[in-house]
Amino acid sequence: EVQLVESGGDLVQPGRSLRLFCTTSGFTFGDYAMTWVRQAPGKGLEWVAFIRGGTNAGTTEYAASVRGRFTISRDDSKSIAYLQMNSLRIEDTGIYYCTCGHSPSKSESWGQGTLVTVSS
């Protein structure tokens, strides 16, 4: 059974940093793209970043709203994906979901999400 468990969410002040973790099991991690998607309170889904697996493993893409502040990475030996978030802003507040898929365009499985609150 595919499982993704996010952790690391917290209440932080604007300008501070936070690192999210996505611990996975039940699939061949290295073959899958890993994606972070967020959802602000009461709002829709927003794509944040993805990191490819398979033949293009390690290549990354970011939404314009987080490019230069967030970094996605992966450790295939531990089956964990990360999201390093720097210079956090109030508008970064929301639930952050980790997803996996054979390609970045399809999030086949989702975690339960971790809450990030940016507030002074």
Place this chain on the structure above:
Amino acid sequence: QSALTQPASVSGSPGQSITISCAGTTSDVGLYNYVSWYQQHPGKAPKLMIHDVTNRPSGVSNRFSGSKSGNTASLTISGLQAEDEATYYCSSYTRSSTLVFGGGTNLTVL
């Protein structure tokens, strides 16, 4: 990259069929067959319902189907059931190698 355009809400009675549209551009929906649809119930994580425009993952009811014409993709749900009441999101891969979501459509089963 602007969000894909979805109707804010749709509704239908049990047993009826409904269609949710997802309008993009020649740089996303119209460019690739990489459109996905997700279902989200309140307080839950989204679930993949359709990928690559028309493909249903294993375990998803065949009452759900996807299609595309030009820059607009569509999700059709036939034989509406109470459990289908949820918010539906489309997403597309883009020319810039990024992803973009639609704003979401609230489906009400009357």
